[in-house]
Each structure stands twice: as C-alpha cells, then as structure tokens.
Amino acid sequence: MRGTVIHAPGDVRSEEVPDPRIIAPTDAIIRTVATCVCGSDLWSYRGINPVTEPTTIGHEYVGVVEEVGAGVTTVKPGQYVVGSFFASDNTCPNCRNGYQTSCLNREYFGGCQAEYVRIPQADGTLVAIPGQPSEALVPGLLAVSDVMGTGWYAAVAAEVKPGATVAVVGDGAVGLCGVIAAKELGAERIIAMSRHTDRQRLAREFGATDIVTERGDEGVKVIKEMTDGIGADSVLECVGTNESMHQALRATRPGGHVGFVGVPHDVNIPVDELFSSHVGLRGGPAPVRAFLPDLIERVWTGRINPGKVFDLTLPLAQVAEAYHAMDVRRAIKVLLQP
Amino acid sequence: MRGTVIHAPGDVRSEEVPDPRIIAPTDAIIRTVATCVCGSDLWSYRGINPVTEPTTIGHEYVGVVEEVGAGVTTVKPGQYVVGSFFASDNTCPNCRNGYQTSCLNREYFGGCQAEYVRIPQADGTLVAIPGQPSEALVPGLLAVSDVMGTGWYAAVAAEVKPGATVAVVGDGAVGLCGVIAAKELGAERIIAMSRHTDRQRLAREFGATDIVTERGDEGVKVIKEMTDGIGADSVLECVGTNESMHQALRATRPGGHVGFVGVPHDVNIPVDELFSSHVGLRGGPAPVRAFLPDLIERVWTGRINPGKVFDLTLPLAQVAEAYHAMDVRRAIKVLLQP
The missing domain is CATH 3.40.50.720 (NAD(P)-binding Rossmann-like Domain)
Incomplete structure (x- = not known):
C-alpha cells in the first residue's frame, strides 16, 4: 500500500510500504478516508526532534473498518470510525478518570499517513460515528481525531x-x-x-x-x-x-x-x-478519546466546524508537498486523501 | 513595647521596640493576645534566607483592636480580630476573585511577634470574631491566621x-x-x-x-x-x-x-x-483572607481544632527559646503570649 516515510529532516516520501495486518486479537485494520499532517510532525521535519532511521509517520485518521481481530466487540467492518493517536483500553483506572493518554496499557502507533492503518486495542480506541458522513463533514471529523480534541x-x-x-x-x-x-x-x-x-x-x-x-x-x-x-x-x-x-x-x-x-x-x-x-x-498529550463522543456529536450536528483549519487538500501521494506547505506556513493544515 | 528582632541567623532577641502608631487613616492598632513562630520564619533563622540587618519578625496574630484610623469602618476598638499576614483591600479584582495575597494594593507587614501590631488596610485585612473567645479557642483562632488557612x-x-x-x-x-x-x-x-x-x-x-x-x-x-x-x-x-x-x-x-x-x-x-x-x-502564598470567615466559624463551633499544632506555649519574652525548639524539632509550633 501507499504510506509515508520520513527519512531525514526535510525528507518525507510517499512510498510503497507493507500492508498492515491483524497482530493481536484486539486489533482492527481501517481503510483511511482522510489523514493529515500535524504541527507536531514538523518537529521531526525541521530536525528539532531527531530522525535516526526511516520511520513511517502520521497519527491522525478517519476511516472505515476493514477487518477486526477475534477479540474486538464494539466496532465492526463497514463502520466509519474516528480514533485517538494513542491506543488505550478505556477500562483502566486512568482511562476511567478520563486520561486515556495515560492509559496503563497505552500504545503509540504512527504510520497513519497511509492507505490502511492497524489500530491496537480497537474497542478502547475507536468510536464509530452515527452513519456515513457527507463529504463536507469529513474534515471536521478528521480534526476531532487530534487538533480539535x-x-x-x-x-x-x-x-x-x-x-x-x-x-x-x-x-x-x-x-x-x-x-x-x-x-x-x-x-x-x-x-x-x-x-x-x-x-x-x-x-x-x-x-x-x-x-x-x-x-x-x-x-x-x-x-x-x-x-x-x-x-x-x-x-x-x-x-x-x-x-x-x-x-x-x-x-x-x-x-x-x-x-x-x-x-x-x-x-x-x-x-x-x-x-x-x-x-x-x-x-499534557490530550486525552482525545475522552472527548470523542461529545466532539463527534458537535461536528455531526453542525454545531462546530473545526474542519475549516484544513486550507489545503492534496492526494496522499503528494505528502512531501503537504509538509513543505505547512513548514513555510503556506497552509495552516493539510488534508491528505488516499 | 516588647517586640522580636532577628539580628542574624540563629540570633533572635526579645527587645524593646517602638510602639506602633496609626500612619494611614486605614490602619488599625491591635493588642496581641497570641502570636507564634512560623516554619517560614525558620528560613531566616537557619540562614537560608539572608538577614542583612536587624529586622522585626513574625506575621501571625490574634488580638483586640486598640485604635483605628479615621477611615476604618468595619472594625472598632474592643473587637477581637483575626487577620492574614498580607494586608489587602479586599475590593480589587484579584481580591474579588479570592486571591487577596495578590491584591493590587497588598502590603506585607512583619513584626507581629510583639505586644502591639499596626495592621494596614484594616477593613480589608481583619475579620472580627463573633465574640470574646474562651482561652481554649485562642490557639485555634491563631492557627487560622496562617497555618490553617x-x-x-x-x-x-x-x-x-x-x-x-x-x-x-x-x-x-x-x-x-x-x-x-x-x-x-x-x-x-x-x-x-x-x-x-x-x-x-x-x-x-x-x-x-x-x-x-x-x-x-x-x-x-x-x-x-x-x-x-x-x-x-x-x-x-x-x-x-x-x-x-x-x-x-x-x-x-x-x-x-x-x-x-x-x-x-x-x-x-x-x-x-x-x-x-x-x-x-x-x-502560592495562601489567600488566607478568603477563607477566614469560614475557618473562624469552623473553629468557633468546635468542628475543627487546628490549635493542637501548638505543642509548646511560652511567654513572648522567651521567643529565642521558641525558635530554638522549632529549629531542633522539639516543638511542632510554639505559641507566644505577650
């Protein structure tokens, strides 16, 4: 599949990478409908955070569930989902306190600027939206997955x-x-x-x-x-x-x-x-998961439209251009379409 | 009158000092019924905070109003009062927000380990208690003026x-x-x-x-x-x-x-x-003034007794011994009686 790899500061490439697979029974695979570049991705792009080896990058996504592991019970193939950039079980004491980014079993997963993504602990991490969104709602739902949260x-x-x-x-x-x-x-x-x-x-x-x-x-x-x-x-x-x-x-x-x-x-x-x-x-790193149901509702009903922060849309293949546009502040935030 | 002067680290003396007088029309003079040594006084006593010249010391007190300036309206001679260690007008935006220790007109005043004390901005700083307290209540009211607050x-x-x-x-x-x-x-x-x-x-x-x-x-x-x-x-x-x-x-x-x-x-x-x-x-420095009415009530009704932190009582003249006892942890907190 097509993914995104950062090789060095200033060097982000759209490349063929291995398709993700279910590894743990709690995993889900989603087909990405939209992803984007985050301000925090620019820390690596600008060389402020070190890049020691080629690494797949990206942590924002909305998409459709393709496949779930045997242990997944709350989301199912075909559902349109939003999730946080940290996987969390949503059941540990920290999650119950509303701090899913401090989940005792939290897992960071990158590589979301890609056609497909493996989501660990899918039951805890993903929230299905009420139906299939109109195209106009997609940017707002994508924003909810990170910047709005x-x-x-x-x-x-x-x-x-x-x-x-x-x-x-x-x-x-x-x-x-x-x-x-x-x-x-x-x-x-x-x-x-x-x-x-x-x-x-x-x-x-x-x-x-x-x-x-x-x-x-x-x-x-x-x-x-x-x-x-x-x-x-x-x-x-x-x-x-x-x-x-x-x-x-x-x-x-x-x-x-x-x-x-x-x-x-x-x-x-x-x-x-x-x-x-x-x-x-x-x-701290926002416990986006805690806010997802409420924020999805606000976007779904049109009460807020954080999707307006996307002032440039590019095909995923042009991810290098997306980083560059944000780096030079030609764009606030770039939405990528696989 | 008898007051307390710190001359150098480890050198605290009970001495004759000038009687305080009304300077501003918003001042009050109180006759100290009880005062005490604070853990923060020990920073100077131990030489951690510098002592550059002989300085009167002490910032906790309960007492009876002796005299008030012409502009004082809410407290009057004969009333038994508790106050905070910072004078505040209790009317500025920070005071109204409950942060009297950030009062735009705040004044720190020391020299409370003494027989009499001048309290600036008496209307904002002092709270009269409901009547004359029994002797047993005095330590609790004194604690409210700083450590309990x-x-x-x-x-x-x-x-x-x-x-x-x-x-x-x-x-x-x-x-x-x-x-x-x-x-x-x-x-x-x-x-x-x-x-x-x-x-x-x-x-x-x-x-x-x-x-x-x-x-x-x-x-x-x-x-x-x-x-x-x-x-x-x-x-x-x-x-x-x-x-x-x-x-x-x-x-x-x-x-x-x-x-x-x-x-x-x-x-x-x-x-x-x-x-x-x-x-x-x-x-931050506790906005004790904000809590005084509530805490006085809790002490007055016997609901709490923070006065138990005083495990040694000495005459004001023995203030040097009071500092020493707290320095070597022979006492938690020493109450001084003028």
Missing part, C-alpha cells in the same frame, strides 16, 4: 468557565480549535494572539472577539491592559516553546489557569513566579 | 473532592492543617507522609487514615502501591524543597492535582514529566 483539552485544562476571558497563545490548528472550545465552553471574551491575517480571520470566524498581534512581554502588556490590569482568567498555550509558555503564564490573572498542550521543547517553568502568581498549570 | 489553600489548590485519596507531603503545622482541610473537604483516604511519631499521632487525630514513613522515590512507590498503581488524586506539597516537590508530583495520579504552599527554595519543575503526567499544579 487537543484544543478542547487545552480549554478544559485552563478551566474555561462561562463568562470567562480567555487568551489563546498559538494560531496553529490547535490554537484555532482552542478558540472553538473556549466559545463552546461559554467564554465571553476570547483573545487570539496571532500575526497572520488568514489565521486571524479564521480565529474570528471561530469566535475570537479580539486579536492581539504583539508577542512576549509586549503581548502580555496588551492582555493586561484589556483585563483591568490583572490578566486573562484562562490561557491556552498551544505552541510549546519557552517564550510561549512564559507569555501564557504572565498573561494569566492571579488564580487563573494555563492549559498547555504544545509539546514542551526546552521549556523552563519559573517556579517562583508560578508560586507568587497563584496560576494553575495543567497540560 | 495555608493548609486549607493547599487542599483547595489540589482540588480535593469528596471521596478522594489525598497525600500530604510535609508533617509541619501546615501539612497537619492540610490533613484537617482534606478531611473537611470530604477526602475518603488521607495519607500523611511523616517519620515523626508525635506528628503521626496528630495527623491521625486530624483525620489521616494512613501514614507513610518512606520518602522520595520510595515514598512515591508506596503511595502508588496503595492506589491501584496510579497515585493519589490530590497531593498537598507543604515543604518547599526540590525533593518534596518531585515527591508530590510523582505521587499524583495522571490528571490529579498538586497544591503547593511550601515557599519554593531551589525547586526545579520537570516540565516534560509534568506534561506527560497530566498533573495540575497550583500554589
């Missing part, structure tokens, strides 16, 4: 409450989905920090009430001026750099909360500042 | 919920009050980490269901064994060292919360670990 978790971790003032650091797909989440959770004022006009426009469409183009301490100053001098109730940190984390912490009011979902790269948390500010901090 | 905030910041499993790192007065708070907030299991028999006994009396004597990674291992392998829902970090912070973070289950109230000294937060664990972290 991650933006949602950022808002939940930042304790967004009805009436709150929320700031979003990061105008990538996750940050933009964080705007959707903040709005759905009832935020009254949503400040998107962005300096790209196309992303500003989408942020406003998703519910942002204000745009701040300043960054770092300047950005913090603007947020404070907008909020009685104290800062935002909730700040979503959707980048993962030291600068973005400090910006998020300092833009939060005393006793407010930062939800951080950008995978931290050389981030140093200023503990004395964290202490004296009373700011709450919580993040 | 701080233990309470640790439990609130650690999001202690009914039915929760809670671990408390630190068996000083704050940690022991954290046990009281966890119980009052409905925790089902309260694990006190302590290796001192007198403190273990008090922890049990306050509601601890389990005692863990191991520390560091060994202590974490024991907590995990007690909690289905995942860790406690909420952990109260009441020490402030790097070791205690790491112990707290690692003893918390994925998605659980750490409340940290030990003033951090050379603490490094392992951000990758914090990220991957989904643990929420919030701390």
Whole structure:
C-alpha cells in the first residue's frame, strides 16, 4: 500500500510500504478516508526532534473498518470510525478518570499517513460515528481525531468557565480549535494572539472577539491592559516553546489557569513566579478519546466546524508537498486523501 | 513595647521596640493576645534566607483592636480580630476573585511577634470574631491566621473532592492543617507522609487514615502501591524543597492535582514529566483572607481544632527559646503570649 516515510529532516516520501495486518486479537485494520499532517510532525521535519532511521509517520485518521481481530466487540467492518493517536483500553483506572493518554496499557502507533492503518486495542480506541458522513463533514471529523480534541483539552485544562476571558497563545490548528472550545465552553471574551491575517480571520470566524498581534512581554502588556490590569482568567498555550509558555503564564490573572498542550521543547517553568502568581498549570498529550463522543456529536450536528483549519487538500501521494506547505506556513493544515 | 528582632541567623532577641502608631487613616492598632513562630520564619533563622540587618519578625496574630484610623469602618476598638499576614483591600479584582495575597494594593507587614501590631488596610485585612473567645479557642483562632488557612489553600489548590485519596507531603503545622482541610473537604483516604511519631499521632487525630514513613522515590512507590498503581488524586506539597516537590508530583495520579504552599527554595519543575503526567499544579502564598470567615466559624463551633499544632506555649519574652525548639524539632509550633 501507499504510506509515508520520513527519512531525514526535510525528507518525507510517499512510498510503497507493507500492508498492515491483524497482530493481536484486539486489533482492527481501517481503510483511511482522510489523514493529515500535524504541527507536531514538523518537529521531526525541521530536525528539532531527531530522525535516526526511516520511520513511517502520521497519527491522525478517519476511516472505515476493514477487518477486526477475534477479540474486538464494539466496532465492526463497514463502520466509519474516528480514533485517538494513542491506543488505550478505556477500562483502566486512568482511562476511567478520563486520561486515556495515560492509559496503563497505552500504545503509540504512527504510520497513519497511509492507505490502511492497524489500530491496537480497537474497542478502547475507536468510536464509530452515527452513519456515513457527507463529504463536507469529513474534515471536521478528521480534526476531532487530534487538533480539535487537543484544543478542547487545552480549554478544559485552563478551566474555561462561562463568562470567562480567555487568551489563546498559538494560531496553529490547535490554537484555532482552542478558540472553538473556549466559545463552546461559554467564554465571553476570547483573545487570539496571532500575526497572520488568514489565521486571524479564521480565529474570528471561530469566535475570537479580539486579536492581539504583539508577542512576549509586549503581548502580555496588551492582555493586561484589556483585563483591568490583572490578566486573562484562562490561557491556552498551544505552541510549546519557552517564550510561549512564559507569555501564557504572565498573561494569566492571579488564580487563573494555563492549559498547555504544545509539546514542551526546552521549556523552563519559573517556579517562583508560578508560586507568587497563584496560576494553575495543567497540560499534557490530550486525552482525545475522552472527548470523542461529545466532539463527534458537535461536528455531526453542525454545531462546530473545526474542519475549516484544513486550507489545503492534496492526494496522499503528494505528502512531501503537504509538509513543505505547512513548514513555510503556506497552509495552516493539510488534508491528505488516499 | 516588647517586640522580636532577628539580628542574624540563629540570633533572635526579645527587645524593646517602638510602639506602633496609626500612619494611614486605614490602619488599625491591635493588642496581641497570641502570636507564634512560623516554619517560614525558620528560613531566616537557619540562614537560608539572608538577614542583612536587624529586622522585626513574625506575621501571625490574634488580638483586640486598640485604635483605628479615621477611615476604618468595619472594625472598632474592643473587637477581637483575626487577620492574614498580607494586608489587602479586599475590593480589587484579584481580591474579588479570592486571591487577596495578590491584591493590587497588598502590603506585607512583619513584626507581629510583639505586644502591639499596626495592621494596614484594616477593613480589608481583619475579620472580627463573633465574640470574646474562651482561652481554649485562642490557639485555634491563631492557627487560622496562617497555618490553617495555608493548609486549607493547599487542599483547595489540589482540588480535593469528596471521596478522594489525598497525600500530604510535609508533617509541619501546615501539612497537619492540610490533613484537617482534606478531611473537611470530604477526602475518603488521607495519607500523611511523616517519620515523626508525635506528628503521626496528630495527623491521625486530624483525620489521616494512613501514614507513610518512606520518602522520595520510595515514598512515591508506596503511595502508588496503595492506589491501584496510579497515585493519589490530590497531593498537598507543604515543604518547599526540590525533593518534596518531585515527591508530590510523582505521587499524583495522571490528571490529579498538586497544591503547593511550601515557599519554593531551589525547586526545579520537570516540565516534560509534568506534561506527560497530566498533573495540575497550583500554589502560592495562601489567600488566607478568603477563607477566614469560614475557618473562624469552623473553629468557633468546635468542628475543627487546628490549635493542637501548638505543642509548646511560652511567654513572648522567651521567643529565642521558641525558635530554638522549632529549629531542633522539639516543638511542632510554639505559641507566644505577650
């Protein structure tokens, strides 16, 4: 089948790779309907995360179940499914607490930028949608499998409450989905920090009430001026750099909360500042699985359309071009069709 | 009047100091009925915080209002009052959010190990109790002014919920009050980490269901064994060292919360670990003022008795002995009577 292999930074290729097979009785094989490139894939593409050997890549997918192992009971061939990028049993104490990305039996599986994918622990990982989606719904369902679930978790971790003032650091797909989440959770004022006009426009469409183009301490100053001098109730940190984390912490009011979902790269948390500010901090790889039923419902009913973060669609064979377009910020997020 | 001056590490003296006077119209002068030595005073006594010049010391007090400035409206001479160690206006946005220790007009005032104390912003800072307390209630009311309020905030910041499993790192007065708070907030299991028999006994009396004597990674291992392998829902970090912070973070289950109230000294937060664990972290100087009305009520009605943390009472003149006794852990906390 056609898959995607990263050979080195900047070198992503569409290649023939072995078809996946059922290995464990709890596996399922799905035929990918749509997949995409994630901001976190760019860490390897840009050489910030090392690439030591050719590796299949991609972790976002929607598709149709082709085959299931003998132990799979909740999904069946022909069903249209969405799943998280971590496989989880959905039954262990951490899963029951809503943290499936900390499942005691969690498995990371990559290789989803491909025609077929093996999903471990299919019963725990996959959620079947109510029927066959229209073509227009596919991008939204695909977004739910990662960026929308991650933006949602950022808002939940930042304790967004009805009436709150929320700031979003990061105008990538996750940050933009964080705007959707903040709005759905009832935020009254949503400040998107962005300096790209196309992303500003989408942020406003998703519910942002204000745009701040300043960054770092300047950005913090603007947020404070907008909020009685104290800062935002909730700040979503959707980048993962030291600068973005400090910006998020300092833009939060005393006793407010930062939800951080950008995978931290050389981030140093200023503990004395964290202490004296009373700011709450919580993040991590989003337990997307916990939110899937709710988010699928919101997309299915047309209440939200996170699929708009896809501003470029390419055939899977042109995956190299997809990485390049995102790397140079010509696209926010690229949808790939096998 | 008699006050207390720290001249150098290990050198605390009871001395004649100037009587405090009303400076601002919002000030009050109180006659101290009881004061005490705080674990945080020991940071200076032990030379960990520098002592650059002779400084009056102490920040916990209960007393009777002697005199008020012309602008004071809510407390009056003769009233028995409790207050926090930070003066706050109790009206600014941060105060209204419940973070009086981040009051936009906050003032730290020390010098409370003395016969009289000037309290700035008396209307915002002081709370009058319902009447004249019996002698037996005085230690509990004094505890509320700092250690009980701080233990309470640790439990609130650690999001202690009914039915929760809670671990408390630190068996000083704050940690022991954290046990009281966890119980009052409905925790089902309260694990006190302590290796001192007198403190273990008090922890049990306050509601601890389990005692863990191991520390560091060994202590974490024991907590995990007690909690289905995942860790406690909420952990109260009441020490402030790097070791205690790491112990707290690692003893918390994925998605659980750490409340940290030990003033951090050379603490490094392992951000990758914090990220991957989904643990929420919030701390700071406790906004005691926010909790005073509720905690005074709990002490006044006999529902809690945090006054038991005082296991030694001395005349104010013997303040040097009080510091020494706490330094060598001969006493958990010393009450001083002017």
